[in-house]
Amino acid sequence: xxxxxxxxxxxxxxxxxxxxxxxxxxxxxxxxxxxxxxxxxxxxxxxxxxxxxxxxxxxxxxxxxxxxxxxxxxxxxxxxxxxxxxxxxxxxxxxxxxxxxxxxxxxxxxxxxxxxxxxxxxxxxxxxxxxxxxxxxxxxxxxxxxxxxxxxxxxxxxxxxxxxxxxxxxxxxxxxxxxxxxxxxxxxxxxxxxxxxxxxxxxxxxxxxxxxxxxxxxxxxxxxxxxxxxxxxxxxxxxxxxxxxxxxxxxxxxxxxxxxxxxxx
Amino acid sequence: xxxxxxxxxxxxxxxxxxxxxxxxxxxxxxxxxxxxxxxxxxxxxxxxxxxxxxxxxxxxxxxxxxxxxxxxxxxxxxxxxxxxxxxxxxxxxxxxxxxxxxxxxxxxxxxxxxxxxxxxxxxxxxxxxxxxxxxxxxxxxxxxxxxxxxxxxxxxxxxxxxxxxxxxxxxxxxxxxxxxxxxxxxxxxxxxxxxxxxxxxxxxxxxxxxxxxxxxxxxxxxxxxxxxxxxxxxxxxxxxxxxxxxxxxxxxxxxxxxxxxxxxxxxxxxxxxxxxxxxxxxxxxxxxxxxxxxxxxxxxxxxxxxxxxxxxxxxxxxxxxxxxxxxxxxxxxxxxxxxxxxxxxxxxxxxxxxxxxxxxxxxxxxxxxxxxxxxxxxxxxxxxxxxxxxxxxxxxxxxxxxxxxxxxxxxxxxxxxxxxxxxxxxxxxxxxxxxxxxxxxxxxxxxxxxxxxxxxxxxxxxxxxxxxxxxxxxxxxxxxxxxxxxxxxxxx
Numbered sequence: 001x002x003x004x005x006x007x008x009x010x011x012x013x014x015x016x017x018x019x020x021x022x023x024x025x026x027x028x029x030x031x032x033x034x035x036x037x038x039x040x041x042x043x044x045x046x047x048x049x050x051x052x053x054x055x056x057x058x059x060x061x062x063x064x065x066x067x068x069x070x071x072x073x074x075x076x077x078x079x080x081x082x083x084x085x086x087x088x089x090x091x092x093x094x095x096x097x098x099x100x101x102x103x104x105x106x107x108x109x110x111x112x113x114x115x116x117x118x119x120x121x122x123x124x125x126x127x128x129x130x131x132x133x134x135x136x137x138x139x140x141x142x143x144x145x146x147x148x149x150x151x152x153x154x155x156x157x158x159x160x161x162x163x164x165x166x167x168x169x170x171x172x173x174x175x176x177x178x179x180x181x182x183x184x185x186x187x188x189x190x191x192x193x194x195x196x197x198x199x200x201x202x203x204x205x206x207x208x209x210x211x212x213x214x215x216x217x218x219x220x221x222x223x224x225x226x227x228x229x230x231x232x233x234x235x236x237x238x239x240x241x242x243x244x245x246x247x248x249x250x251x252x253x254x255x256x257x258x259x260x261x262x263x264x265x
Numbered sequence: 266x267x268x269x270x271x272x273x274x275x276x277x278x279x280x281x282x283x284x285x286x287x288x289x290x291x292x293x294x295x296x297x298x299x300x301x302x303x304x305x306x307x308x309x310x311x312x313x314x315x316x317x318x319x320x321x322x323x324x325x326x327x328x329x330x331x332x333x334x335x336x337x338x339x340x341x342x343x344x345x346x347x348x349x350x351x352x353x354x355x356x357x358x359x360x361x362x363x364x365x366x367x368x369x370x371x372x373x374x375x376x377x378x379x380x381x382x383x384x385x386x387x388x389x390x391x392x393x394x395x396x397x398x399x400x401x402x403x404x405x406x407x408x409x410x411x412x413x414x415x416x417x418x419x420x421x422x423x424x425x426x427x428x429x430x431x432x433x434x435x436x437x438x439x440x441x442x443x444x445x446x447x448x449x450x451x452x453x454x455x456x457x458x459x460x461x462x463x464x465x466x467x468x469x470x471x472x473x474x475x476x477x478x479x480x481x482x483x484x485x486x487x488x489x490x491x492x493x494x495x496x497x498x499x500x501x502x503x504x505x506x507x508x509x510x511x512x513x514x515x516x517x518x519x520x521x522x523x524x525x526x527x528x529x530x531x532x533x534x535x536x537x538x539x540x541x542x543x544x545x546x547x548x549x550x551x552x553x554x555x556x557x558x559x560x561x562x563x564x565x566x567x568x569x570x571x572x573x574x575x576x577x578x579x580x581x582x583x584x585x586x587x588x589x590x591x592x593x594x595x596x597x598x599x600x601x602x603x604x605x606x607x608x609x610x611x612x613x614x615x616x617x618x619x620x621x622x623x624x625x626x627x628x629x630x631x632x633x634x635x636x637x638x639x640x641x642x643x644x645x646x647x648x649x650x651x652x653x654x655x656x657x658x659x660x661x662x663x664x665x666x667x668x669x670x671x672x673x674x675x676x677x678x679x680x681x682x683x684x685x686x687x688x689x690x691x692x693x694x695x696x697x698x699x700x701x702x703x704x705x706x707x708x709x710x711x712x713x714x715x716x717x718x719x720x721x722x723x724x725x726x727x728x729x730x731x732x733x734x735x736x737x738x739x740x741x742x743x744x745x746x747x748x749x750x751x752x753x754x755x756x757x
Contacts, residue, residue: 120726120728256743
C-alpha cells in the first residue's frame with residue numbers, strides 16, 4: 001500500500017462555464033467511466049445559459065471571436081494526450097485542432113464571402129450581411145467522438161452563435177475533455193454548453209425548445225425526423241451538415257440581414 | 266362607377282379634395298369564361314371535376330370559373346414537371362435556359378398593362394401599385410435571374426451547383442404575380458421545373474402567366490400551374506416526387522408544412538408572417554417619416570407580410586407625429602382599385618375583412634384609442650378604412666398579432682435601447698424601419714434589430730438584386746439576389 005493514489009476525474013456536464021453534475025443526480029457508464037446523465041432540466045438550463053451568453057459572443061468583434069477560437073485550438077493542442085485517450089487517437093486530435101484553427105480564421109471573412117452589396121434599381125444603398133442565428137442545438141455525431149463534435153460545433157461558434165451540444169452517447173469523454181479546454185480558453189461562459197447523457201431523452205427537449213433558434217441534426221440518425229417535426233413549433237432552422245470543413249457549414253448557422261438606405265444630398 | 270364617386274371630409278385636415286375619377290380601362294384584359302389547370306403546357310380540365318368562381322373583391326362580381334385541383338390533378342402536374350425535368354430542361358445549357366427566362370421577362374413587360382389590370386381586378390389592389398410595383402418588379406425578377414442561369418458556378422465557388430428537380434411552390438394572394446415571379450424565376454434559372462399553386466382567391470394573373478409561358482415557347486411541363494385551395498397545397502407538400510417546397514403565407518401554415526415534410530429530405534424555404542416595427546426617433550425628418558409610415562401600413566391595404574404595422578415613436582415627438590399622420594390619412598383616397606387616383610383599394614376577401622374587423626374590435630375592447638379618417642366606403646365589395654390605434658400596450662392583440670390589413674398600432678419609447686427591446690419583442694422577424702437623421706444610429710439600430718430586412722429612412726423597398734426573408738418565426742431562406750439561388754440548388 002505504498003505510493004500515491006491518483007486523483008480521479010468526475011465526468012460532469014458543462015453549462016454556463018461551470019461543471020455541474022446533473023441536477024437529477026444520475027450518471028451512466030460509458031468508456032469505462034461514470035458520466036453525468038443530463039436531465040431535461042439540465043437541457044433547459046443549458047439553453048438559458050446559451051441565451052445569456054449570446055449577446056456577448058455575437059456582439060464581440062469578428063477579430064476577437066477569431067482570436068478566442070484560436071486560443072481554444074491552443075488549449076486543445078496542450079491537452080493532446082488527454083484528448084487522444086478519449087477518442088481514436090493522436091491523428092483525430094490533430095485533425096480536430098487544425099479544424100478549429102481553420103474555422104478561427106473564418107470569423108472576419110464571412111461578411112465578405114457570404115454578404116453582398118446589392119445593385120438595386122434606384123437611389124438606394126442596399127447591403128446584406130450574415131448574422132448569427134442565435135442559440136443553436138447540436139446533436140453531435142456518435143463518431144468520431146472528437147472530430148465529429150468539433151466539425152459541427154466550430155462552424156456554429158465561428159458564426160457567432162451560442163451552442164448547446166449533445167455529446168456522443170457511446171463516447172462522451174472527448175466532449176468533456178473538450179469542455180475543459182474550452183473552459184481554460186477565453187470562450188465566454190455559456191457560449192459552449194455540453195450535455196452528456198441519453199440523446200433520445202435530450203435531443204427532443206432541445207428540438208422543441210422555444211428559445212432555441214436552430215437545431216443541427218447531422219448526427220441525429222434515426223431520431224432526426226422526429227426532431228425536424230418538433231423544430232416546426234417555432235420555425236427552427238434545421239441543419240443537415242457534413243463532416244468536412246467549409247464556409248457553407250458556417251452559413252447554415254447564419255441569418256442574412258439586408259439593410260436599405262436612400263442616397264441623397 | 267357612380268357608387269365609387271364619393272366626397273371625403275378629412276377629419277384632421279382642413280382640406281376637402283375633390284377628385285375626378287380616372288379609371289384604367291378594363292378592356293385591356295379579356296378573361297376566359299373558365300380556366301383549367303396548366304399542366305404539361307396546356308390548360309386541361311381537372312380530374313376532380315370541381316370548379317369555383319373567382320371574383321372581383323371591389324364589388325364581388327364574378328370574373329371567371331377556376332379549376333379546383335385534387336390530389337390526382339396535382340399528381341399529373343408533378344409527373345409533367347418530372348418529365349420535363351428529366352427530358353431536356355435540366356440538361357439544357359444554362360445559356361439557353363437563360364434565354365427562355367429573358368423571354369418571359371420581356372413578355373411580362375410587353376403585356377404589363379394587361380397584367381396590371383388583371384391583378385387589380387382580382388386582388389383589389391390599386392392600379393398604381395400593380396402598374397408601378399407588382400408587374401415591373403415581377404418582370405425585373407425574371408430578367409435578373411435569367412442572367413444567373415449560365416453563371417451559377419461563379420455564384421458558389423468550389424461547389425458545383427446542380428438543380429434540385431421538381432419544386433412545389435405555394436404563394437399568397439397579396440402579391441399574386443410578384444410572388445409567382447419570386448418563386449418561378451430562380452427555380453427556372455437554376456434548372457428546376459415547377460408546380461405552382463396560386464392563392465385560391467387570386468388565380469388569374471398566374472393563369473395569364475401560363476399563357477406567357479406558351480408565348481415564350483417554354484417547353485411543356487417546365488411550369489405547371491394548379492389552382493385550388495388548401496387541399497391542393499397539401500397535396501403538393503405531401504407528394505413524394507416533389508424535391509423542394511417554397512411557401513409564402515401564414516406562419517401557422519408554414520409550421521404545418523415544416524412538420525409535414527420532416528424526415529422526407531425535401532428542401533424547404535418559408536416566407537411567413539410579420540409584425541414589423543417602424544421606429545421614429547425625435548430627430549427624424551417627420552414629414553418624410555409620415556410618408557414612410559403611410560407607405561409602410563397602407564401600401565396594398567396593409568396586406569403585406571413586411572408591413573410596418575407597429576409604429577414605435579419616441580415620446581417627445583409622439584403628439585406632433587400622430588397629428589401629422591392623422592392629417593395625412595385624411596388625404597388617402599380609398600376606393601375603386603382601377604382608379605389611378607386610388608391609394609387604398611379593396612380588401613382581398615370577405616374572410617380577410619372579417620379577420621381585420623375582429624382584430625380591430627379587440628383593439629377597442631382592450632382599451633386602445635381608434636382613429637379613422639372619414640371616408641365613404643363602397644357598399645358592395647370588401648372594404649376597410651385606414652385605421653390607427655394609439656394608447657396601445659405591447660400585450661394587446663393588435664400589437665402582437667399580424668392583422669394583414671390597413672391597421673396601425675402606435676407605441677412609444679424613450680431610449681434607443683427601449684426601441685430595440687420593444688421592436689424585437691415579437692415571435693416574428695421579417696422587417697423593420699428606422700427613421701432618424703443620425704447615420705450612426707441607423708447602423709446601431711440595424712445591428713440590433715432581429716429582422717431580415719431593415720429599412721433606414723425608407724420602407725417597403727424591393728428589388729430582385731436584394732435578398733428578402735425572415736428571422737425567427739417569419740421563416741427561413743432568402744428570395745432575391747445571389748442568396749435566392751441557394752434555395753433551388755444542391756451542391757455536389
